[in-house]
Amino acid sequence: MSDVWVQPTGAALGADIHGVDLARPVSDTAFQHILRAWSDHLVLRFSGQKIDDEMLMDFSARFGELDRVPIAAASLDRTNSGLSKDAEAWVAVISNVVHDGKPVGGLGSYELVWHTDMSYNPLPPRASLLYALEVPPDGGNTGFLDMYSAYETLPDDLRRAIEGRTCIHDSSRNSAGELRKGFQRTLDVRQTPGAVHPLVRLHPVSGRKALFLGRRPGAYIHGLPVEESEALLDAVWKHATQERFAWYQKWRVGDLVLWDNRCVMHRRDAFDESLKRLMHRTQILGEPVLAG
Template identity: 40%
Template sequence: MLSRETREGITLEPIVGAPFGARVSGVDPVALTSAQKAVLLNAYADAHGLLCFGFDELLTAEQLHALTAVFGENEFAPGRINGIGRRAREGEPESTVDEQVAKLRNKGVDPYLAFIGNLDPKTLERQPISEKFFGEWEWHTDMSYIPVPPTFSLLHARIIPDDGGDTGFCNQVLAAKALPDDLRSRIVGRSIKHDSTYGSSGILRPGMTVPESPVEALGAVHPILRRVPSTGDEALFLGRRTNGYIPDLPLGESEALLNAVWAHATQPEFCYRHAWRVGEVVVWDNRMLLHMRHPVDESRDRFMWRTQTKGEAVVAST
């Protein structure tokens, strides 16, 4: 996208200073026509995986779910349903997804909505939280440690500090295009095991224990180079650096190759740092982008809503 334009009443413009992404305005999430939905999907592909929607007011859950549904089938929020970023607790009776959803709804919990922040979602008062929440969150792809990770993630900024807590995005389509031949030849046909030990903030996920080494870490194995079927793009798919492992290589060789790939993939020219405004929704394609979060001052409030869409099998690029 080279310049500001309006299609079907929706205004699109490049993000100043960013190598990818577009700003979007003029959207009513619950009244989108099919022509407007097509505009959004085309804009997302042109923008290489990132759209930032500006809204004057905070969205309702219904509005955020409607916007999420433009990009795919709404997926349960991480940690709500067994198998989706959550392991069944020891001794927990087996239950179907429908049973788990019914139980959540009975408690007044929206199974599709996640909350991220240091505030109680109901009262918006401060709640005790690990100090890791306030530190830097490393580059990662959401839930890449499961076999079929969610495709799109959406964050809706509801309470934002004046500074701090920016979100970084790093475009792995641009990184794949710029791969030096020698590095490409070392990774083509190889995979990475995506460790499931830690959540985005570095907190140990429920039911997990710290592995002896990346070789023993638990998590899904995915090709390093993937194809995004809907756009035809090739992208690097790295997950997160912590406990990453390239199967079949001695650990030292795996570490050296991962260090080289990560150094290439996270160069500043592929990245954009997003400073949030209240009301915004950013949607990104986890097949194309890594993201991270900059530190937040412990004395500040920060509260976001998050949704995601169902994933698809990871397609290797050969």
């Protein structure tokens, strides 16, 4: 028997998982319950956890092989981030904290636009897990979007227009729209650097189709005139980012949130830069993106 029980948020996606202490080994029976809940709700929240980096890594690895931290995150001075030495290659620090004039993590305190983690790579992560160590009393909420429902409710004309189409996912900018080190501004979206993926993705586990959008800036649909690509992307994004597909997480210390990066997009609200926010994140290695 498993003591795990699932409490849906009541929104388009998301559920709380109760009866699990991630500081202790999770039984196979309990983990199977968690997997079913993840498949059903796409985003899971484990509240009130007290775990270190090794525990975070151990639990994350139950979902697949750990992915190394992005190069930009690995290049930061994380001496004062609370990160253990053994976790440096596998745990990214998301924070606005500055120590001795140096940021201990990435992505600051500003708004992050709707995006899919690292979709500009040929094999984007299949999942991300984000653990809250220090959070402001207000702001910095994370929104999630159900891309299954966004696809399934597409108007017929939009569904026909994107059928079989592929899109460039911009690798030159981060989720705040900042130009990454080593990249130059691209004026022609047809020359945008980054991986090319189908606009409709087939989930390898559920077998369902989902929109796979990455992020809006720099995107280009192959084979279309730029004006047509822009108009089609604007229409698809307007549909996909409706509040009826969303759920927002208001963070508390000890929250661990897991989401399926293959069928969920997310964003972050801005927050007061004078307040501290410190999160540790793991990612699960991805697999080839299958066309839906």
